Amino acid sequence: MFRPLPFFIGLRYTRAKRRNHFISFISLISMLGLTLGVLVMILVLSVMNGFDRELRTRILGMVPHATVSSQQPINDWPLLADTLLEHPDVEAVAPFVQLQGMLTHDGSVAPVLVNGILPDKEVDVSIVGQHMTRGTLGDLQDGEFGIIVGEQIASRFGVGIGDKLTFVLPEASVTPAGVFPRLKRFHVVGTFKVGAELDGSLALIHAGDAARLSRWEPGQVQGLRVRLGDLFQAPRVAWELASLLPGDYYAQDWTRTHGNLFAAIRMEKTMIGLLLLLIVAVAAFNIISTLVMVVTDKKADIAILRTLGASPGTIMGIFMVQGSVIGVVGTLAGCVLGVLAALNVSAMVAGLEKLFGIQFLSSDVYFISYLPSQLIWSDVVLICAAALGMSFLATLYPAWRASRTEPAEALRYD
Incomplete structure (x- = not known):
């Protein structure tokens, strides 16, 4: 089956066992960081949506919509x-x-x-x-x-x-x-x-x-x-x-009597989402570090490919594919785990309360005695798009550095 050269080599680099195990470890950490970031963002925003829904249902079910x-x-x-x-x-x-x-x-x-x-x-x-x-x-x-x-x-x-x-x-x-x-x-x-x-x-x-x-x-x-x-x-x-x-x-x-309360909830959700997005940004920064080290490790391979006629764009595409694979796998894993966690967090917290005999949300203090969760698919799409976008952007600089490699300079000491 025909496959474009950048995809073929990029995927091969991703699957192959590298001689430098430290680079493999950093790649795994980058992938896990993306997974964790996407998972936490989906879970936390779903819980905040749940509280917003309960607050809206209970308070706006009692106060007049209009008078x-x-x-x-x-x-x-x-x-x-x-x-x-x-x-x-x-x-x-x-x-x-x-x-x-x-x-x-x-x-x-x-x-x-x-x-x-x-x-x-x-x-x-x-x-x-x-x-x-x-x-x-x-x-x-x-x-x-x-x-x-x-x-x-x-x-x-x-x-x-x-x-x-x-x-x-x-x-x-x-x-x-x-x-x-x-x-x-x-x-x-x-x-x-x-x-x-x-x-x-x-x-x-x-x-x-x-x-x-x-x-x-x-x-x-x-x-x-x-x-x-x-x-x-x-x-x-x-x-x-x-x-x-x-x-x-x-x-x-x-909105004149209770509008400030719900405006505060929306602002809180936005700020927490931006803060959690930093976790994804850190994981994307790790992708940059990983690819920079991979480029350094593969200078001889790059020089050989350039000698065989590969263009700078082809070299750039190889490492963009490799970095994007890390981003896609990490984002999809985080999306699946985050959705599963958001759909089951109420039952999981209730199970922990029963197991340890404690109550995290006391009805004497909070207006509900359980942890609500509401999964909104538009939030999931937005989170995954942001993670994929940052992962893709993180590949550009290392891939560009790889495309600038001079074959003669890279092979001088090999």
């Missing part, structure tokens, strides 16, 4: 909801009343954001119903002043189902006895746990009870919470909804 509100209480919210549902990107709508204040119990105080909801509508726009640890959303009944709190709040106050909590609003009531803060006693009907800071800062009550605390008419709400098909289109959709609605309505999306 439509008014400066005045909204009376005809069902009609407004029907108007919002006409937008093709809107999947569900639910009313809400939002109150800020403090919860107190036996002398302990904690700031809290209280959302007044309709339980039957809230399940369409929030995942809180899927993360109830005690009770259900249906336990919130209009006029009974029940409250559902996060696990961190319940743990901080040491309360459970049926216990009393006092909600203090940042308003004062003037009475004949003087000026007093507005207080309301609630009884705990459920707890939830979704992770992150929401378990310690969020509570849920019935929208009717929230309207009474706000001194509104029954059925009035502050605004509508919107769930979108694509949450990353929220800024555009929010602007379109605000333009669509008549009257004094304004829209807000999650």
